[in-house]
Amino acid sequence: MLRELDIRDMLIIDRLELRFQPGLNVLTGETGAGKSILLDCLGFVLGWRGRAELVRQGADQGEVTAVFDLTPDHPAHAVLAEAGIEAGDELILRRVNTRDGRKTAWLNDRRVSGEVLRALSETLVELHGQHDDRGLLNPRGHRLLLDAYGGLSDHLAQVRSAWRAWRKADEALARAREQIAALQAEEDYLRHAVDELTKLDPEPGEEAALDAERRLMQAAQRIGEDIARAAQALGPDGAEGRMGDALRWLDGAAEAAEGRLEAPLSALERALNELGDAQAGVEAALEALSFDPMRLEAVEDRLFAIRGLARKHDVLPDDLAAFAAGLDARLQALDAGAGHLDALDRAAKDAQDAYGAAAAGLSEARRQAAARLDAAMGAELAPLKMERAVFTTGIRPGDPGPEGTDAVAFTVATNPGAPAGALNRIASGGELSRFLLALKVCLTGGATGLTLIFDEIDRGVGGATADAVGRRLQRLARDAQVLVVTHSPQVAALGGHHWRVEKRIVDDVTRSVVLPLASGDRVDEIARMLSGENITDEARAAARALIDV
Numbered sequence: 079m080l081r082e083l084d085i086r087d088m089l090i091i092d093r094l095e096l097r098f099q100p101g102l103n104v105l106t107g108e109t110g111a112g113k114s115i116l117l118d119c120l121g122f123v124l125g126w127r128g129r130a131e132l133v134r135q136g137a138d139q140g141e142v143t144a145v146f147d148l149t150p151d152h153p154a155h156a157v158l159a160e161a162g163i164e165a166g167d168e169l170i171l172r173r174v175n176t177r178d179g180r181k182t183a184w185l186n187d188r189r190v191s192g193e194v195l196r197a198l199s200e201t202l203v204e205l206h207g208q209h210d211d212r213g214l215l216n217p218r219g220h221r222l223l224l225d226a227y228g229g230l231s232d233h234l235a236q237v238r239s240a241w242r243a244w245r246k247a248d249e250a251l252a253r254a255r256e257q258i259a260a261l262q263a264e265e266d267y268l269r270h271a272v273d274e275l276t277k278l279d280p281e282p283g284e285e286a287a288l289d290a291e292r293r294l295m296q297a298a299q300r301i302g303e304d305i306a307r308a309a310q311a312l313g314p315d316g317a318e319g320r321m322g323d324a325l326r327w328l329d330g331a332a333e334a335a336e337g338r339l340e341a342p343l344s345a346l347e348r349a350l351n352e353l354g355d356a357q358a359g360v361e362a363a364l365e366a367l368s369f370d371p372m373r374l375e376a377v378e379d380r381l382f383a384i385r386g387l388a389r390k391h392d393v394l395p396d397d398l399a400a401f402a403a404g405l406d407a408r409l410q411a412l413d414a415g416a417g418h419l420d421a422l423d424r425a426a427k428d429a430q431d432a433y434g435a436a437a438a439g440l441s442e443a444r445r446q447a448a449a450r451l452d453a454a455m456g457a458e459l460a461p462l463k464m465e466r467a468v469f470t471t472g473i474r475p476g477d478p479g480p481e482g483t484d485a486v487a488f489t490v491a492t493n494p495g496a497p498a499g500a501l502n503r504i505a506s507g508g509e510l511s512r513f514l515l516a517l518k519v520c521l522t523g524g525a526t527g528l529t530l531i532f533d534e535i536d537r538g539v540g541g542a543t544a545d546a547v548g549r550r551l552q553r554l555a556r557d558a559q560v561l562v563v564t565h566s567p568q569v570a571a572l573g574g575h576h577w578r579v580e581k582r583i584v585d586d587v588t589r590s591v592v593l594p595l596a597s598g599d600r601v602d603e604i605a606r607m608l609s610g611e612n613i614t615d616e617a618r619a620a621a622r623a624l625i626d627v
Contacts (some may be wrong), residue, residue: 079559080203080529082145085119087137088175089129090581090590097594099575102555105563105592106570106603107579112590113563116579117205117533120144123173124203125183125195132175139176145169146202146529153201161185161194169202171195205531206514215501215514221444221486224471227521228447233440234481240433241480247429251422258419261412268409271391275402280384285395288381295374298367305367309360312353321350433478440482444473448486451520458516461546463539464509467492469517488517511535512547519550528558536566544568567607571624576600601625 085094090112105113118129123142133140146169148154158165165186173183173195183190185198225234261268310316325346332339388395411418448471455469468491476485489498492509501513515535522528536547548569554560555574564570576595581588595603601621602613609617 079147080120080144080561081147082143083116083120083123084141084143085116086141087134088119088122088132088140088142089115089134090588091115091119092134092137092589094590094592096577096592098559098561100555100559101574102552102572103559103561103575103577104570104573105561105577105579106565106607108581109565111579111581112592113579114533115590116592117531117563120203120531121205122175123171123183123195124199125173125192126199131179133177137177139174141172141174143170143172146171154198157194157197157201158185161190161197163188163190169198171198203529203531205533206518206535217487217500220471220488221481221484223521224444224447224451224486225481227451228443230440230443230447233436233443237433237436237440237482238480240429240436241478244426244429244433247422247426251419251426254419254422258412261408265412268405268412272402272405272409275387275398275405278383278387278398280387280395280398280402282396282399285381285384285388288377288384292374292377292381294367295377301367305360305364309357309364312357312360318350318353318357321346321353325350437478437482441473441484444482444484444486448473454520455516458519458550459512461543461549462512462516463543463546464492464512464516466494467509467513468494468498469513470498472498509538511537512539512543515547515550519554522554522558530554530558530560532560532562532564534563534565536562536564536569540566541568548572565607567604567621567624570604570607571621576603578603 079100080098083094083096083098085091085096087093096116105116107113118132119142122132123144146154148165148167148169150167154169155165158169163185170186171183172185173181175181181192183192183195185194225231312318314322325343328339328343328346332343384395384398388398391398391401393401451471452469459465459467459469470489470491472487472489474485476483488501490501490513491498501510511534515532518530522530532551535551536544539547544566545568547566549572551560551562551569552572562569562573570576578593578595578599580591580593582591583589593599601618604621604624605613605617608620
């Protein structure tokens with residue numbers, strides 16, 4: 079609900095503070111007094127595009143502040159959350175326009191863009207008038223309005239879910255077809271590569287193991303002869319034999335040497351033990367270095383084959399096995415492609431059928447809702463002196479989408495036999511206003527938390543018709559805050575709160591002021607609307623009668 083509107087230095091307003099109330103708020107005044115300026119200022123703070131020059135003559139900048147009360151479940155909270163702004167039960171919008179045209183906006187003291195303001199305005203305020211191309215006159219929103227009127231959210235949810243499933247199935251089918259086509263283009267390569275890699279059957283780590291084995295055998299070839307000669311020099315025909323002879327000779331002479339050979343004998347025994355260890359190590363080395371020349375050739379052949387395929391496919395040798403598995407999977411996908419495509423095609427057709435059934439159900443529900451809306455509009459138009467007009471909710475086939483397959487448009491024929499057409503093309507100014515009011519009464523249906531603004535929606539009507547307009551505005555105001563700019567005394571008399579807009583000239587400077595009216599002043603204002611500038615007692619009596627009805 080709009081609670082406060084403060085305006086400073088905008089157009090012909092220097093300072094204005096308005097405190098609006100729930101229910102029906104009416105603003106009256108002479109033509110040109112500045113009623114439209116109030117709407118311009120409200121539109122400015124809400125980010126609407128309007129007049130280019132708004133700053134009052136002689137001021138450096140103009141400023142508008144609007145304060146809204148929010149309920150916990152108000153849709154504005156979703157817009158605020160998306161903008162990263164926290165708000166409680168009060169929302170303060172402030173926007174400044176400098177003389178050079180720069181505009182700056184704040185929301186609860188946080189700077190925001192005009193886009194955020196406009197997104198918020200969609201949840202805060204609805205403006206209806208003869209130029210209401212933002213709302214009810216825009217055919218692009220008629221389907222949404224019909225769905226809201228018919229309470230079709232469950233049907234819509236089913237259709238959206240079926241649409242997503244169909245799109246997903248279609249996309250999976252399209253991707254599979256593209257993949258199969260790509261695989262078919264490289265079928266010869268895949269079959270040759272998979273056959274070649276399958277025959278080789280490389281394993282991770284195999285290339286390093288083969289390379290180490292090959293280097294060891296190559297080294298054995300180079301050093302094997304030297305190690306064999308060393309083994310021979312250490313053996314019985316070499317150092318071992320001579321040291322054994324020396325040990326026997328010294329042992330035979332030791333008794334006669336009176337202990338002088340004990341130390342050499344011990345050293346020789348130790349040397350023979352070490353020599354034995356050396357012989358064992360050399361023999362072990364010879365055994366380890368022994369190899370089959372055919373094995374070296376086989377190792378080299380496999381090592382070169384692995385490295386050759388790795389270079390051919392531009393992968394690391396250790397990655398050949400995984401690469402081969404990937405190629406094999408693609409080949410299997412190609413071989414199984416026809417069956418896979420058939421399954422995906424069946425799934426896509428099933429999803430399409432499910433969407434078609436859900437969309438058909440939604441279409442039927444829309445036709446039923448349209449019939450109810452048309453009947454409700456007929457009941458509303460009769461008291462508005464438009465009983466001969468025919469309002470029709472047209473539903474025709476449209477392109478499939480997440481909201482179904484229907485195109486919806488509100489049309490009207492103002493006289494029997496006349497062709498039906500769009501509201502803003504068929505109806506005259508006064509008729510259009512009444513159509514919009516009747517449509518809003520039907521569509522609002524007990525919604526709460528709305529601030530509805532009607533700008534001279536009663537233009538061109540009077541008497542009983544004006545009273546019917548006022549009654550419908552009063553009915554809307556039971557569940558919503560309604561602000562109406564009016565020239566009709568019948569409408570003004572039904573207001574719960576009344577302001578008069580005046581234009582004053584002081585020192586050759588024109589100013590617009592807005593005055594809240596108490597009961598006595600209100601009688602005089604409605605009497606003025608009835609009789610003109612010369613207010614008579616009869617006009618006052620008529621005004622009181624209107625107010626008391």
